[in-house]
Amino acid sequence: MLEEDMEVAIKVVVVGNGAVGKSSMIQRYCKGIFTKDYKKTIGVDFLERQIVVNGEDVRLLLWDTAGQEEFDAITKAYYRGAQACVLVFSTTDRESFQSIETWKEKVEAEVGDVPTVLVQNKIDLLEETVIKNEEAEALAKRLKLRFYRASVKEDLNVTEGVFNTSSSNVCNQNSSNGREVITLRPNKQRTKKSKNPFGSCSLL
Numbered sequence: 001m002l003e004e005d006m007e008v009a010i011k012v013v014v015v016g017n018g019a020v021g022k023s024s025m026i027q028r029y030c031k032g033i034f035t036k037d038y039k040k041t042i043g044v045d046f047l048e049r050q051i052v053v054n055g056e057d058v059r060l061l062l063w064d065t066a067g068q069e070e071f072d073a074i075t076k077a078y079y080r081g082a083q084a085c086v087l088v089f090s091t092t093d094r095e096s097f098q099s100i101e102t103w104k105e106k107v108e109a110e111v112g113d114v115p116t117v118l119v120q121n122k123i124d125l126l127e128e129t130v131i132k133n134e135e136a137e138a139l140a141k142r143l144k145l146r147f148y149r150a151s152v153k154e155d156l157n158v159t160e161g162v163f164n165t166s167s168s169n170v171c172n173q174n175s176s177n178g179r180e181v182i183t184l185r186p187n188k189q190r191t192k193k194s195k196n197p198f199g200s201c202s203l204l
């Protein structure tokens with residue numbers, strides 16, 4: 001196989017309580033659509049999008065995991081091999097905010113400390129907020145996570161924020177919140193072994 005034929009795939013897991021907008025976020029990013037209907041994810045789902053990082057084609061594999069605890073045993077198995085994680089809570093759901101640390105621990109238990117971002121979704125509903133800005137910022141700081149406020153509905157910060165900016169700002173990225181340069185783990189899903197096209201880069 002020629003070097004040009006090689007493919008790089010990066011697995012990202014999106015986690016958080018039920019109904020915070022995980023499926024919507026992935027759909028917005030991969031299909032450019034938003035639906036008002038709530039269809040609970042059963043177990044896991046998966047979508048992908050081709051992106052370019054540092055001139056290299058990359059397949060971003062986005063794993064949509066169920067937020068309901070009843071699916072924990074199933075979803076856990078799908079965290080394995082994840083190279084990055086997106087933690088989501090909703091502006092209108094305090095419990096989802098309070099569960100973030102637990103979600104982080106669940107992912108960490110399977111994959112260790114992978115590059116992770118924190119997302120407050122549904123900021124179009126800011127007038128109904130049950131979480132103070134300072135609280136969310138303090139959590140991000142305490143957990144040393146890059147923090148985005150987003151609205152999947154209004155397409156705010158999803159494409160340019162959570163996914164695109166994150167993946168294009170991967171190289172030699174110094175986070176302002178204490179994280180040092182985040183290094184992309186060797187990609188097990190690559191179809192052929194070669195030099196890492198990212199150098200010391202990360203997805204998120």
Ligand SMILES: Nc1nc2c(ncn2[C@@H]2O[C@H](COP(=O)(O)OP(=O)(O)OP(=O)(O)O)[C@@H](O)[C@H]2O)c(=O)[nH]1
Nearest residue numbers: 018019020021022023024036041067122151152153
């Ligand atoms: N107002 C508003 N509604 C949103 C937003 N994002 C998602 N929703 C709605 O929130 C509901 C739940 O969204 P989902 O994407 O299904 O939530 P989920 O986190 O995947 O839920 P589970 O599959 O149960 O884990 C749906 O009715 C969406 O239309 C947003 O940014 N703003």
